[in-house]
Amino acid sequence: xxxxxxxxxxxTQVFWGQSAFEKGNDSYKKEKxxxxxxxxxxxxxxxxxxxxxxxNLANSYYKMHQVAPAIYNYEKALLLNPDDTDVQTNLKxxxxxxxxxxxxVPKVGFSKMIDDLLDVFHYExxxxxxxxxxxxxxxxxxxxxxxxxxxxxxxxxxxxFVVLLGMFISIAAAIAERxxxxxxxxxIVFAEVAPVKSEPKTTASDAFVLHEGTKVFxxxxxxxxxxxQLTDDTEGWIEKDAIKELK
Amino acid sequence: MKKxxxxxxxxxxxLLAQVQFDASVSKTSLGINERLRVDxxxxxxxxxFSPPAFEGFRVVGGPNQAVSYSWMNGKKSFNKSFSYxxxxxxxxxxxxxxxxxxxxxxxxxxxxxxxxxTNAVQEEVNPYNPQQKMGEGIHLVAEISKTNPYINExxxxxxxxxxxxxxxxxxWREMASPKYNDFWSQNIDIKKLVVENGKYNGEDYxxxxxxxxxxYPQKAGKLExxxxxxxxxxxxxxxxxxxxxxxxxxxxxxxxxxxAKSISVRSLPxxxxxxxxxxxxxxxxxxxxxxxxTLKSGESLDLVVxxxxxxxxxxxxxxxxxxxxxxxxxxxxxxxxxNTPLSGMQGxxxxxxxxxxxxxxxxxxxxxxxxxxxxxxxxxxxxTSKEIMVNVLDGPMPTSGDPQVASAExxxxxxxxxxxxxxxxxxxxxAVAQKDFLGSGFFYSLLLAPFLxxxxxVLAKKKKEAIDGDVAGNKIRQSNKLAKKFLSExxxxxxxxxxxxxxxxxxxxxxLKAKLHIETSEMSKENIRELLLSKKAAPDTVQNFxxxxxxxxxxxxxxxxxxxxxxxxxxxxTVISGxxxxxxx
Numbered sequence: 013x014x015x016x017x018x019x020x021x022x023x024t025q026v027f028w029g030q031s032a033f034e035k036g037n038d039s040y041k042k043e044k045x046x047x048x049x050x051x052x053x054x055x056x057x058x059x060x061x062x063x064x065x066x067x068n069l070a071n072s073y074y075k076m077h078q079v080a081p082a083i084y085n086y087e088k089a090l091l092l093n094p095d096d097t098d099v100q101t102n103l104k105x106x107x108x109x110x111x112x113x114x115x116x117v118p119k120v121g122f123s124k125m126i127d128d129l130l131d132v133f134h135y136e137x138x139x140x141x142x143x144x145x146x147x148x149x150x151x152x153x154x155x156x157x158x159x160x161x162x163x164x165x166x167x168x169x170x171x172x173f174v175v176l177l178g179m180f181i182s183i184a185a186a187i188a189e190r191x192x193x194x195x196x197x198x199x200i201v202f203a204e205v206a207p208v209k210s211e212p213k214t215t216a217s218d219a220f221v222l223h224e225g226t227k228v229f230x231x232x233x234x235x236x237x238x239x240x241q242l243t244d245d246t247e248g249w250i251e252k253d254a255i256k257e258l259k
Numbered sequence: 260m261k262k263x264x265x266x267x268x269x270x271x272x273x274l275l276a277q278v279q280f281d282a283s284v285s286k287t288s289l290g291i292n293e294r295l296r297v298d299x300x301x302x303x304x305x306x307x308f309s310p311p312a313f314e315g316f317r318v319v320g321g322p323n324q325a326v327s328y329s330w331m332n333g334k335k336s337f338n339k340s341f342s343y344x345x346x347x348x349x350x351x352x353x354x355x356x357x358x359x360x361x362x363x364x365x366x367x368x369x370x371x372x373x374x375x376x377t378n379a380v381q382e383e384v385n386p387y388n389p390q391q392k393m394g395e396g397i398h399l400v401a402e403i404s405k406t407n408p409y410i411n412e413x414x415x416x417x418x419x420x421x422x423x424x425x426x427x428x429x430x431w432r433e434m435a436s437p438k439y440n441d442f443w444s445q446n447i448d449i450k451k452l453v454v455e456n457g458k459y460n461g462e463d464y465x466x467x468x469x470x471x472x473x474x475y476p477q478k479a480g481k482l483e484x485x486x487x488x489x490x491x492x493x494x495x496x497x498x499x500x501x502x503x504x505x506x507x508x509x510x511x512x513x514x515x516x517x518x519a520k521s522i523s524v525r526s527l528p529x530x531x532x533x534x535x536x537x538x539x540x541x542x543x544x545x546x547x548x549x550x551x552x553t554l555k556s557g558e559s560l561d562l563v564v565x566x567x568x569x570x571x572x573x574x575x576x577x578x579x580x581x582x583x584x585x586x587x588x589x590x591x592x593x594x595x596x597x598n599t600p601l602s603g604m605q606g607x608x609x610x611x612x613x614x615x616x617x618x619x620x621x622x623x624x625x626x627x628x629x630x631x632x633x634x635x636x637x638x639x640x641x642x643t644s645k646e647i648m649v650n651v652l653d654g655p656m657p658t659s660g661d662p663q664v665a666s667a668e669x670x671x672x673x674x675x676x677x678x679x680x681x682x683x684x685x686x687x688x689x690a691v692a693q694k695d696f697l698g699s700g701f702f703y704s705l706l707l708a709p710f711l712x713x714x715x716x717v718l719a720k721k722k723k724e725a726i727d728g729d730v731a732g733n734k735i736r737q738s739n740k741l742a743k744k745f746l747s748e749x750x751x752x753x754x755x756x757x758x759x760x761x762x763x764x765x766x767x768x769x770x771l772k773a774k775l776h777i778e779t780s781e782m783s784k785e786n787i788r789e790l791l792l793s794k795k796a797a798p799d800t801v802q803n804f805x806x807x808x809x810x811x812x813x814x815x816x817x818x819x820x821x822x823x824x825x826x827x828x829x830x831x832x833t834v835i836s837g838x839x840x841x842x843x844x
Binding site for chain 2 (some may be wrong): 030033037040055056059060061062063064065067068071072074077098101102105108109110111112113135136138139140142143146147149150153154157158179183186187190204223
């Protein structure tokens, strides 16, 4: 009985979340963006998320000309679904509304190749790939073991090692990609104007000034200060409250 | 000997005494309204003359230098004098202190002179000397509008020259122009001097406004306004008349100065000072106006930031607009339309920014904030402009990165994703805090399961091969299986005696039927034995079989425990499987 109740609760919650999402969509269609934001935020508060939800929320913020929350939610959506072209397009629209223009220093060489390779899949997908390879290995082994024709046996035997190698690469890639993911701490500047200091002190001189919506990467933390790096590799300290981390 | 030295000294003294440096005054006792002349004379030329400070006097003339050479009977005499005209400032005994000069490397000093100043004396009016009267009835006055202004609050200084009806001024020359340190100053040009009538100390005077200056104090505290001094050429009647009976005038020079004034400047209050306060003081209106808000990319847009009103317009900077990076903003053109009447600067200053959008889209120019201090209301005021939306209709997409390369002639590029995308209508919500699959127990078990299955497969195959290889074992297993099949009913009845033995007998019969192909009616013990033996069954086994059949019959009528039944059952199994093996069909 209790289980049934839980299931019922779970189901209603999902339905409730869905309905709030749809209500938000309705408000968006009627150009009541503030209502839409409230609905979407409510879904988030109930502990549910999806790339589409973040995308719609970001669109609503964009329509209200709130750059920082818009970019923040587009980036959130991209974290869940990095290949969504709609999100990428709208993110670019939002980025054009920001005040800071920061160059992106392209990475080059071997490390870039590795990074690109790792970025092909999310680390969870790499993990599933490893599991798949492991199952394939079993099938190849069975094929090898029960095959009666020498040529087929050889093929299966060879295939076994190929798949095994693939599995190890997948595991390594999954772990490396996870480390990369965990170490990378992107954040969005929320303060309208945020001075970036050369030292983590309020009295320190301003190294440069950032405006809302700019994406930064947190490298270090100290009390209320975060050491950030921009895409053009400049670094500085910013107050914690001026930015909002994506992860 | 001593005498000679003394004489020598005396003669030297006589030589030295030839240099003379004396001070002399025209009179030692004078009225406070009279003047005094002091001469410092010397008979050798010297350097570094330093006059005394003349405490208690004001120097009204001098120093005048006079040098005279004369040769008399082949003897040269030299005389040089410095003279000063002094005016006493107070009554009593005043001392003119020592003056000093360096002559031929030695310093000479005059003796101090005592002068007694008495009450003003009635001057003998000399109608032929207008000099005495000069300066009477001429006054220079500086009028300051406010002596305790705020920083950047305008104050005005007006210099007026009062001239009495009896005197006339021919011309004047500025001797010292006041320097307004720590002020921003603006002179108001006076194109034509206008003589007006006014009162000075209750008397009728004519006056002329010589100069008007608007000052904006730039520093808090006590500030000095330096005096303005004028050298005035004055005409005074001599009292004589010329041939035609007209009055003769004598002209002379006079210096008049408006005294130094000090004002105390108040700093702006700290309480309620806006963060972005840039020093504007006055009463202003602030506007930000774009020339257009809907345009194509590449077209330009002028954003005019203007402040108009009264106040220190030239003394602060206008706020700068902040635009998105997609709009390219150039440095502003600064324009000032300010005129400065006596009440202070008024007009308008504008910064015109040229903005060229780079990409299609809607862009927001943030509201701008301008704050100033209103000294009449004694408070800070802030004006915030409205935000401006710029709608760029046409142009490259933000997504395409670079402006597009011209496409091939006559062809139109169809670019996908060039619009702001609409929201997504379907979603699949998941819990926010999801555990990672990678690294979980589930992941490891899935990963390792195939490897654990491999040995199982290998073992299974091995076992199957072994089973396939063992022929005898197989037979036993088969017959055992058969026996068990026959005995399965009995096995079920294990426990109730009657039923068990009936089942057992039936099972044995069935077995014989199957093996020997005989009917129940033919089942006598001899018959069975012969048949079994003929089928090459071992006599022992046959014996056991017969015994088992016997015991089944007996058991029906004798009590038997569960233990015996089990024993009989096991025996049956062995016997049947034994027979099964031995008998060849």
